[in-house]
Amino acid sequence: MHIVTRDIVLLFTTRIIRLFAYGFVSVVLALYLAASGLSAAGVGAVLTATLAGDIFVSLWVTMVADRVGRKNMLLLGSFLMILAGLVFLLTDDPVWITIAAIIGIVSPSGGEIGPFLSIEQAALSQLVPDNRRTRIFGWYNLAGSFATAGGALAGGWLAQWLQYIGFSGLEAYRWIMGGYAACGLALMLLFVFVSRHAEVVPVAGNPEGAGKRTLGLHRSKSVVFKLSSLFALDAFAGGFVVQSMIAWWLHVHYGADEGMLGTLFFGANLLAGVSALLAVRLADRIGLVRTMVFTHIPSNILLCLVPLMPNFWLAVVMLLLRACISQMDVPARQSYTMAVVAPDERSAASGITTVARSVGAAVSPLLGGLLMASPLLFSVPFFFAGGLKILYDMMLYKMFKDMGE
Secondary structure, three states: OOHHHHHHHHHHHHHHHHHHHHHHHHHHHHHHHHHOOOOHHHHHHHHHHHHHHHHHHHHHHHHHHHHHOHHHHHHHHHHHHHHHHHHHHHOOOHHHHHHHHHHOOOOOOOOOOOOHHHHHHHHHHHHOOHHHHHHHHHHHHHHHHHHHHHHHHHHHHHHHHHHHOOOOHHHHHHHHHHHHHHHHHHHHHHHOOOOHHHOOOOOOOOHHHHOOOEOOEOOOHHHHHHHHHHHHHHHHHHHHHOHHHHHHHHHHHHOOOHHHHHHHHHHHHHHHHHHHHHHHHHHHHHOHHHHHHHHHHHHHHHHHHHHHOOOHHHHHHHHHHHHHHHOOHHHHHHHHHHHOOOHHHHHHHHHHHHHHHHHHHHHHHHHHHHHHOOHHHOOHHHHHHHHHHHHHHHHHHHHHOOOOO
């Protein structure tokens, strides 16, 4: 196997393992925190701490990745995953749980979090021609969605089976967290084999950019900061309805058990993965920006409809319909960000936009938890999320519809 092809296969494999781990814990994460004695507000606070920690870890790692080595930073991220999983396995002390959440790259949503995505995107953009970038990102997101789906299914049903054979809910959830540490170990072993071809290639003839960098950027600072502000708004909205919170909402509102929740999010993530490939074809026809906006608005209308449904199964239908289109903007967004920056800015640009999303999402789980603590406001996070996301779509289209891709 050619060494470049081997690197692409390795990065896809690590994506699959990582997203399986994120899906594995996401279904039970809020349930685990509640079982450990935290209130609704406390659950939201820990999820917020998780996202806040991701801000600092991701920003630092992606800023230095192109200087100290992308491979080295990927290994560091894997180590932090192992550390977090072990803490969750060995203790239910809220202080240690919060510390592990802050530094441990744990995903409340089941989606990508931490510095891995930014570094892998930059490496993949370097390993494939520009005209194949969106397609590669489509398959990359498909692989991740399928892995998240499998993780959610496995985590939900394993938790239910462990309780069936006599474990308490807390003990069952704790073993799920131990599985997260095992996935981190698998990632570390695989990242060892990533070659130098995945490392940054310096851009020749760019003297003015070399000495005038801000957070790793030079000529693309303006467009990256504009995109980052918009992505932060989108993520702030999404933080109200991360997968862990939706699972908890369905569990409290309808009494859905862990196995049912795992099956639901398995199906939702499968649909989201297939939609990532459909987005590639749509982007070829109407462009990246229009693909982002024209698929995202209908998905957010469906999100607002979820709490208005009169029973569990209609709420599930709305969630599954939303899953069919909710992630179509992701490969388009990733490819667009890589297209509008210089090659030696890609790790930094992806890192900054990812961190902006983490900043945006950091506060909203806490606010969502506070809202859900009140019976009268229990479903309000869905409306906040859908309305703010539609505002983001409109602003993105206005600012970037005429910019080249």
